[in-house]
Amino acid sequence: MTTQPNLAPPAAAKPRSRLYRMWDSDIFFSFRRSPVTIVAAIVAVLLIGAALLAPWIAPYNPFDPSSLNLMDGFTPPNSQSMMGNYFLMGSDHQGRDVFSTILYGSRVSLFVGVLATAFAMLIGISLGLTAGYVGGKTDAVIMRVADIQLSFPAILIALLIFGIARGIIPPSKQENMALWVLIIAIGLSNWAQFARTVRGATMVERQKDYVSAARIMGVHPLFILVRHVLPNVMAPVLVIATIGLALAIIEEATLSFLGVGVPPTQPSLGTLIRIGQQFLFSGEWWILFFPAITLILLALAVNLLGDWLRDALNPRLR
Amino acid sequence: MRKLLLTASIIAIGAAVMPASAETVRWARNSDSLTLDPHSQNQGVTHTFAHHIYETLVDREVDGSLIPRLATDWSVKADDPNVWVFKLREGVKFHDGADFTAEDVVFSLDRARSDKSNMKQLHASVESVTAVDDHTVEVKMAGPSPLYPNNLTNTFIMDKTWTEANNAVTVQEAGSADDNYAVRNANGTGPYILESRDPDVRSVLKINENHWAETKPAVTEIIFLPIADNATRVAALLSGEVDLVQDVPVQDIERLSNTAGLKVETGPENRFIYFGYRVSEAPLKTSNITDKNPLSDVRVREAMHLAIDRNAIKQVVMRGQSMPTGVANPPFVNGWTPELDAYPEKADIEGAKKLLADAGYADGFTITLDTPNNRYINDEAISQAVVGMLGQIGIKVTLASRPVTQHSPLIQNEETDFYLLGWGVPTFDSAYVFNDLIHSKEGHYGAYNPSGYSNKELDAKIQSLGTEVDLDKRNATIAEIWAKVQEDRVLLPIHNQVLAYAMKDGLSLAVHPENQPRLYNITIGQ
Numbered sequence: 127m128t129t130q131p132n133l134a135p136p137a138a139a140k141p142r143s144r145l146y147r148m149w150d151s152d153i154f155f156s157f158r159r160s161p162v163t164i165v166a167a168i169v170a171v172l173l174i175g176a177a178l179l180a181p182w183i184a185p186y187n188p189f190d191p192s193s194l195n196l197m198d199g200f201t202p203p204n205s206q207s208m209m210g211n212y213f214l215m216g217s218d219h220q221g222r223d224v225f226s227t228i229l230y231g232s233r234v235s236l237f238v239g240v241l242a243t244a245f246a247m248l249i250g251i252s253l254g255l256t257a258g259y260v261g262g263k264t265d266a267v268i269m270r271v272a273d274i275q276l277s278f279p280a281i282l283i284a285l286l287i288f289g290i291a292r293g294i295i296p297p298s299k300q301e302n303m304a305l306w307v308l309i310i311a312i313g314l315s316n317w318a319q320f321a322r323t324v325r326g327a328t329m330v331e332r333q334k335d336y337v338s339a340a341r342i343m344g345v346h347p348l349f350i351l352v353r354h355v356l357p358n359v360m361a362p363v364l365v366i367a368t369i370g371l372a373l374a375i376i377e378e379a380t381l382s383f384l385g386v387g388v389p390p391t392q393p394s395l396g397t398l399i400r401i402g403q404q405f406l407f408s409g410e411w412w413i414l415f416f417p418a419i420t421l422i423l424l425a426l427a428v429n430l431l432g433d434w435l436r437d438a439l440n441p442r443l444r
Numbered sequence: 445m446r447k448l449l450l451t452a453s454i455i456a457i458g459a460a461v462m463p464a465s466a467e468t469v470r471w472a473r474n475s476d477s478l479t480l481d482p483h484s485q486n487q488g489v490t491h492t493f494a495h496h497i498y499e500t501l502v503d504r505e506v507d508g509s510l511i512p513r514l515a516t517d518w519s520v521k522a523d524d525p526n527v528w529v530f531k532l533r534e535g536v537k538f539h540d541g542a543d544f545t546a547e548d549v550v551f552s553l554d555r556a557r558s559d560k561s562n563m564k565q566l567h568a569s570v571e572s573v574t575a576v577d578d579h580t581v582e583v584k585m586a587g588p589s590p591l592y593p594n595n596l597t598n599t600f601i602m603d604k605t606w607t608e609a610n611n612a613v614t615v616q617e618a619g620s621a622d623d624n625y626a627v628r629n630a631n632g633t634g635p636y637i638l639e640s641r642d643p644d645v646r647s648v649l650k651i652n653e654n655h656w657a658e659t660k661p662a663v664t665e666i667i668f669l670p671i672a673d674n675a676t677r678v679a680a681l682l683s684g685e686v687d688l689v690q691d692v693p694v695q696d697i698e699r700l701s702n703t704a705g706l707k708v709e710t711g712p713e714n715r716f717i718y719f720g721y722r723v724s725e726a727p728l729k730t731s732n733i734t735d736k737n738p739l740s741d742v743r744v745r746e747a748m749h750l751a752i753d754r755n756a757i758k759q760v761v762m763r764g765q766s767m768p769t770g771v772a773n774p775p776f777v778n779g780w781t782p783e784l785d786a787y788p789e790k791a792d793i794e795g796a797k798k799l800l801a802d803a804g805y806a807d808g809f810t811i812t813l814d815t816p817n818n819r820y821i822n823d824e825a826i827s828q829a830v831v832g833m834l835g836q837i838g839i840k841v842t843l844a845s846r847p848v849t850q851h852s853p854l855i856q857n858e859e860t861d862f863y864l865l866g867w868g869v870p871t872f873d874s875a876y877v878f879n880d881l882i883h884s885k886e887g888h889y890g891a892y893n894p895s896g897y898s899n900k901e902l903d904a905k906i907q908s909l910g911t912e913v914d915l916d917k918r919n920a921t922i923a924e925i926w927a928k929v930q931e932d933r934v935l936l937p938i939h940n941q942v943l944a945y946a947m948k949d950g951l952s953l954a955v956h957p958e959n960q961p962r963l964y965n966i967t968i969g970q
Contacts, residue, residue, distance in 0.1 A: 191828075192835030196753065199760040219761065220828055292850075297859050298729040301812055301844040385817065390824060391831055391843045403675050407682075408695035 156438045166430035173424050177232035184226035185214075189392050194221050203412045216412035218401060224412060227398060228420050234394035235424070238308055239375040243367055245313030246374075250320020251363065255351045257321065258328025269325065272318040280373070281380055283315035288386050301389050308387055312377050319366050327359035361439045368432030372425045379421055395421045467968055468665040469951065472677050473690035474818045475848055476644045476670035481626045482600035483555055484616040486562040486880075486891070487852070488715075488868055489819075491598045492960040493668065496649055497539075498600035498632030501530055501549065502593050506956060508776060508872050510593055514544065514601055514633065518593055525588045525913070526571075532579040536656045538603045539630075539637045546575035551604035553583065557888075560617040565879045566595035566871075568888035569910040587911030594871040606631045619853035635661055635964045644670055661964035672818045672847065681706065681946055688951060690961065692944040694763045694821060700946045710944045711955030714776040715868040716769060717820055719813075719830065719936040720881070721745070721861060724896025728861045730812035730842070738809050739861075745933035747799040751837045752830060753791040754938055761825045766939040771930065772867065772877060774940045776957060779874030779922040784930065787937075796837045808838025813862045814855075819848035820866040821941055827864050830938075858885070858894040865892065866941065868958055874922045875909040882906065882929055897934050 148154060157163055176183055187193055198221030201207040204214060207221075215224040257268040275283065291307040292300060331337060332355070340350050379396030381387040388394050393401065395417050402414025477493035478485045501515035514533050521527035536544035550573045557567035569586045576582055585592060607613055610625035630638045635657065636649035649666040669686060671677040674693040680686045682703065692700065692708060701708040721739045722728060728737050738744050754768035770787030773780045800806060815827035824845050831841040841862070846854075854860040869876050883889035883906045884898035905921050912918040929935070943955045952967045 190835070191832035191841070192838075194832040194835075196756040196760045196829050196832065219825055220832065221760070297814070297844070297854055298812060298861070301842045385845070389843050390828055390845055404693065405695055406675060407678055407699050409699075410695075 153438045157434065160434060162430060163434040166427040166434070169423055170427035170431060173232060173420070173427065174236060176229055177236050180226075180229035180233055184223070184229045185212075186223040186226040187230075188222040188227040189230055191391060196221050198222075200410055202410075203416075215416045216410075218398075218413045219405065219410075224398075224416050227393060228395070228417055231393050231395045231398050231417065232420060232424065234305075234388055234392065235375050235378055235396070235421070238305065238312065238378045238388075238394065239371050241309045242312035242316070242374045242378070243371045245309060246316040246370060247320055247363065247367055249313065250317040251324050251356070253317070254321040254324025255328050255355065255359075258325040259332055259347065259351055259355065261329075265325070268321065272321050275315070275318045276322075280312075280315040281377060284311040284377060284381060285384075285386065287311040287314055288381065304388055308378060308381060311381070312374050315377070316370055316374065319370065320363060323362050323366055324359050327362060328355055331355045331358050365432060365436040365439060368435055369429060372428040372432065375421070375428070376425050395424075466664045467662055468667060469663045469688055469963060469966065470667045470669060470686040471688045471690065471963060472669045472671045472680055472686040474670065474672055474674070474677065476668075477647070478849060478852075479616055479627050480630045480638070480641070481612070481616040481624065482602060482632075483552075483558075483561040483563050484627070485618050485852075486566075486598070488959055491870075493647070494600055494630075494632075495634070495960060495962060496636045496666065496964065497630045497634045497638055498602070499634050500598065500600055501532075501596045504597045504870070504872075504958070506954065508957075510597070514549075520588075520590075521582065526585045528583045528585065528589070528592055529576075530581045530583070532581065533656060534579055536633050537654055538606065538633055539652060540603070540606060542603050542605055544601070544603075544633050545578045546581045547578075548601055548604050549573070549581045550575050551607070552601045553581075553599065555602065555607075555613065555615060556599045558615055560615040560622070562615075562618040562891065563599055565888045565891055566599065566876075568879065585911070588913040589910055590913055590915070591871065591873055591875070594873060595876075597870050600632065602626070603631050619856035636666060661966070662968045663963050663966050666963050678946075688945065688947045688953065688963075690945055690959075691821070692946045694765045694944070697763075697765065697944050697946075705949050706946060707949055708944055708946045709953065709955050710765070710942060712767065712775075712957065713868070713941040713943045713955075713959050714774045714870075714872070714957040715866050715941050715959065716772050716774050717766075717823075717826065717864065717866045717938045717941060718772050719748075719938065720855075720863050720865060720893075720895055721936070722895055723932075723934070724898075726896070728811060729859075730810070730861050732810045733805075738803070738805050739811075741803040742932055743799045743803040744805060745936070747796040747803075747837060748834060748839070749933055749936060750788055750792040750796040750799070751833050751839075752788075752936070752938070753833060754787050755789065756791075757826060757829055758939060761822050761829050762939070762942075765821070765942045765944065767942065768939045769937050771926065772881065772935040772937040773874055773926070774869060777869045777872050777874055777877075779919070779926060781923075784926055791833060791836075793836055800837055800839075805838070808840060810840040810842065811862050812842045812844050813864070814844045814846065814851060814860045815864045816848040816851040817845045819851070820864075823864055823866075826938060855892060855894050858896075860894055863894075867892075870958055874926065875906070878906040878909065878925055878929075882925070882934055895934065897932070899928070899932075902928055 195209055198207040198209050198211055198217050199219050201213045201217040203216040206212050213223050217223055253268050257265040288307060288311045295303055337350060337354060340354060378394060382394050382396030383400045387396055390397055398417035402417060405413050475489055477490045478487055482494050482498050499514050502510045503513040505511050515530040516533050517531040519529055521529050532546060538544060553573045556563045557570055569589050571584045571586050574582050612624040612626035616622040616624055616627050635652050635655045637652050639648040639650045641647040647668040651664040671680060677689055678696045681689045697708050700706050723739050725737060725740050727734050758766045758768050768787055769785050771784035813827055815824055817824040827843055831843050834841050855863055879889055880892045883903050885893045905925050909918060909921060943959055945953060945955055950969050953961055
């Protein structure tokens with residue numbers, strides 16, 4: 127014996143604001159139930175907000191070399207330099223305020239991370255949709271390229287692309303292009319996951335009646351892909367994108383740590399860690415410690431949010 | 445199980461016995477030899493490594509005096525002041541067993557002064573080299589050249605037969621993609637034989653049992669390990685993975701000398717660190733001013749000189765381990781004077797800004813600074829500090845940091861507007877600085893002068909140094925040239941380097957003023 131589903135709208139439902147309905151949705155229900163996710167979200171919002179508002183929060187502008195005084199160098203945290211300047215997290219070997227450098231450095235890291243992920247998403251989704259929808263040889267070629275790429279560590283591919291770019295771009299232009307080369311290198315090394323996921327989802331959607339109907343009606347394949355298929359494959363893409371963002375931030379840090387990233391006068395978190403680790407043996411721990419902690423917190427928070435999103439969007443776990 | 449135990453005990457016994465029979469020194473520094481072709485790169489790291497495999501006619505003592513090596517005696521020919529006569533050591537053999545003869549010296553000197561050689565400026569005034577007999581060589585100069593033997597301390601002698609048999613007669617041109625057999629293989633007369641080489645990773649040298657010297661080196665095997673990262677290199681010494689670190693980061697000197705079992709030797713190096721820039725009329729490649737070159741105006745260069753706080757660089761970036769200077773010439777070198785060495789005690793920002801405004805650049809300009817990041821002590825940090833100091837007078841500098849293998853070609857191929865370089869003076873004479881850094885880039889001269897600086901009068905004076913016999917007159921010319929170089933601010937010197945070598949307690953190796961430590965001179969205690 128089964129109960130009849132109640133098809134009529136609940137009689138007592140009061141009109142709710144859109145915000146409340148969002149808050150009351152399944153996704154946010156699971157959000158409210160997970161303290162870890164709430165903490166991760168707060169940390170992520172704080173770090174990203176601080177990075178965005180860096181010019182207003184940071185006591186110094188470390189990207190303006192003319193404002194630096196070398197004699198401020200190596201001031202320990204929470205103390206004043208010989209020149210009378212106060213440094214909350216100390217200063218580095220160039221007299222830069224570590225706190226301000228972290229705020230500005232997170233901007234660089236996030237900028238590279240977000241754009242690189244967006245770039246990877248763009249390539250991955252386009253190729254994945256094409257492969258899944260067209261099928262046949264196109265599918266085989268695209269997916270084999272993706273397979274080959276996935277069998278290499280992303281960092282190796284990024285290094286390779288970086289090296290090629292260095293060879294192509296004339297030396298006098300290299301520094302101005304460094305940030306974009308970095309974004310393209312990281313983006314190109316991360317598109318395969320997106321392509322795979324989108325391809326699988328597209329193949330499923332392609333068999334469904336609404337797609338067949340559209341096709342029979344003579345709708346242009348591009349329109350079908352963008353308007354009908356894409357919205358239905360976006361959920362897993364969002365999950366990969368969030369985790370991919372954390373990976374891209376770490377990848378940027380690794381490249382900068384290896385010295386092939388952004389110029390040392392405009393450091394990202396990775397560059398700061400590379401600089402800081404030189405002073406570990408000599409006792410100036412703060413130059414390494416604070417940027418490293420920031421990178422860990424940022425990557426961890428974004429990763430946890432990605433994990434939560436994956437669980438929340440997975441119907442089987444509901 | 446018994447078998448395993450047996451193997452283990454054999455290995456254990458082997459390990460215990462090893463140190464008695466062989467003394468291996470694992471030698472780490474920040475970059476690798478650029479090439480094994482001995483005439484391809486006039487560069488310190490490359491020469492230092494080559495000195496263990498190849499040998500020169502004459503060598504230099506730590507105090508600067510010349511000592512015999514493959515030549516036992518040298519003098520100006522009695523009846524012709526333009527000819528140097530070298531008597532060669534007898535009974536010397538190359539690693540492949542071939543005899544060392546005058547023919548090899550003629551061949552090697554000709555190769556070293558050939559077109560593609562990076563050593564050619566040192567032999568610019570040589571007209572011809574001839575073998576008189578098997579162990580005598582005459583070098584005919586364009587004019588009297590009293591100091592010529594000083595130029596030979598880094599010109600290595602190769603075996604003619606071996607080089608010809610392997611098609612390596614043409615020198616690998618510095619900064620090019622040239623390649624030849626001698627780039628990766630070596631056959632010298634030196635105290636060590638190249639056993640294996642993996643560029644940028646590891647090179648192994650084994651002792652040459654047939655070397656001519658009476659005293660055999662205490663070190664029988666050298667493992668050369670380039671470790672670019674400062675912290676990694678120091679950690680390798682702390683953990684016992686290497687025995688000798690040649691490029692000790694200044695911030696780690698204190699920590700290492702306080703570590704039991706390790707010691708640090710420090711001393712001044714015969715090398716200055718300077719900034720060079722394009723001074724010709726043609727617009728810069730990396731500036732926002734595209735119709736002319738701001739740096740062609742001497743007032744702009746003077747302003748940069750005034751804006752740099754050399755004492756701050758010494759105190760913070762170098763942690764006291766440097767000797768700031770106002771002249772591109774170390775105190776070891778003939779031609780150096782305390783007056784030339786003087787530099788502004790503090791940066792004069794107002795004065796510098798006024799000079800820039802007078803030159804028509806009140807709003808400053810932009811430029812890219814190319815810096816190596818693994819060649820000189822704290823090279824990248826020095827450049828970074830200078831970016832800040834120039835920023836204070838409105839010159840906005842973009843910093844481009846590269847490993848030295850990518851940095852050097854920019855200078856050799858004139859692709860840089862503004863660069864950091866270090867210069868050692870192996871001849872201990874100012875002429876060496878003038879020939880390569882000041883003289884117009886033409887022929888044998890100006891190999892490291894990408895600035896476009898060209899002063900015909902000065903060029904003539906520089907060339908006259910090669911043939912002037914009257915030392916007083918020669919020194920007066922040197923002083924005149926320095927006065928003009930300083931007035932024109934052709935170079936922007938920062939400091940002379942101070943070296944630090946860190947090693948295991950048992951080893952003993954003094955700091956070499958040219959930073960060319962010879963590991964065959966290491967003594968082993970305990």
